[in-house]
Amino acid sequence: PQIRKMLSSGVCTSTVQLPGKVAVVTGANTGIGKETARELAQRGARVYLACRDVQKGELVAKEIQTKTGNQQVLVRKLDLADTKSIRAFAKGFLEEEKQLHILINNAGVMMCPYSKTADGFEMHMGVNHLGHFLLTHLLLEKLKESAPSRVVNVSSLAHHLGRIHFHDLQSEKFYSDGLAYCNSKLANILFTQELARRLKGSGVTTYSVHPGTVNSELTRYSSFMTWMWWLFSFFLKTPQQGAQTSLYCAITEGLEILSGKHFSDCQVARVSAQARNETVARRLWDVSCDLLGIPLD
Numbered sequence: 561p562q563i564r565k566m567l568s569s570g571v572c573t574s575t576v577q578l579p580g581k582v583a584v585v586t587g588a589n590t591g592i593g594k595e596t597a598r599e600l601a602q603r604g605a606r607v608y609l610a611c612r613d614v615q616k617g618e619l620v621a622k623e624i625q626t627k628t629g630n631q632q633v634l635v636r637k638l639d640l641a642d643t644k645s646i647r648a649f650a651k652g653f654l655e656e657e658k659q660l661h662i663l664i665n666n667a668g669v670m671m672c673p674y675s676k677t678a679d680g681f682e683m684h685m686g687v688n689h690l691g692h693f694l695l696t697h698l699l700l701e702k703l704k705e706s707a708p709s710r711v712v713n714v715s716s717l718a719h720h721l722g723r724i725h726f727h728d729l730q731s732e733k734f735y736s737d738g739l740a741y742c743n744s745k746l747a748n749i750l751f752t753q754e755l756a757r758r759l760k761g762s763g764v765t766t767y768s769v770h771p772g773t774v775n776s777e778l779t780r781y782s783s784f785m786t787w788m789w790w791l792f793s794f795f796l797k798t799p800q801q802g803a804q805t806s807l808y809c810a811i812t813e814g815l816e817i818l819s820g821k822h823f824s825d826c827q828v829a830r831v832s833a834q835a836r837n838e839t840v841a842r843r844l845w846d847v848s849c850d851l852l853g854i855p856l857d
């Protein structure tokens with residue numbers, strides 16, 4: 561525990577409480593998302609667990625309610641691999657809620673075999689980037705109306721190995737499960753930066769996050785990675801430790817000036833050269849809008 565404590569230097573020490581605030585966390589029924597949702601509920605927010613598996617989500621909601629005493633923990637169906645499900649989630653949420661202060665785009669898949677989403681997007685790009693891109697667009701007006709509000713995109717250190725190949729965004733010409741994950745995590749950072757530029761002055765700020773290397777179910781598609789995670793499990797962060805940087809970016813006061821930045825261990829972190837490329841970020845934005853049928857502005 562002592563070494564673990566040392567390794568996880570980044571702890572969200574904010575004392576901010578969140579009564580009256582509304583938060584959405586995607587992929588909140590396991591791992592980092594579950595712990596992020598629990599900590600937001602602990603601070604008094606009404607928290608929506610946006611989950612693919614509603615039954616599992618309901619069990620987690622009950623667990624969080626019991627642990628925190630906060631009954632305002634709600635589960636709603638969201639499958640980021642299907643734009644119909646994303647639109648249905650957003651429609652339901654907008655009818656139900658007057659405000660949205662915190663959106664945490666946390667859900668993700670890693671190293672799954674080549675497969676496509678319901679709309680024909682490669683799974684990593686489709687779920688990790690395009691799904692969250694669409695969700696954020698659909699909720700953006702509500703975030704602006706509720707300002708000050710924040711969007712946190714959970715990316716990864718793995719983005720350093722990623723590239724955005726506009727000629728093969730869906731990896732149809734070449735597919736590597738590892739690189740497809742890295743590419744999608746790079747897309748998370750580029751999206752965050754472009755979103756921050758477009759939202760300047762709106763009261764909505766946004767941050768991308770590397771949660772650390774965390775002992776979770778993320779490696780479920782790769783037996784090699786599962787084995788590696790098991791081998792080094794002593795050095796991995798717990799999901800609760802992994803949630804700290806998301807939480808820090810979602811609630812720490814005075815962070816507005818750092819909108820668009822990437823964080824790791826609750827500190828601004830360096831990103832790769834392509835992740836800093838504004839031209840790529842703008843082009844990715846336009847291509848994503850085009851793929852999702854979102855009008856360009």
Ligand SMILES: NC(=O)c1ccc[n+]([C@@H]2O[C@H](COP(=O)([O-])OP(=O)(O)OC[C@H]3O[C@@H](n4cnc5c(N)ncnc54)[C@H](O)[C@@H]3O)[C@@H](O)[C@H]2O)c1
Nearest residue numbers: 587590591592639640641666667668716773774776777778
């Ligand atoms: N675990 C790590 O070491 C690590 C490192 C860097 C980044 N991350 C990122 O952290 C985030 C959370 O990962 P985790 O480690 O908690 O893994 P996890 O597998 O425990 O959680 C991922 C969550 O995403 C959900 N999800 C997957 N596909 C979905 C879909 N189509 N629709 C809706 N939800 C879907 C899963 O159901 C699950 O709840 C991911 O974005 C991941 O890329 C994790």
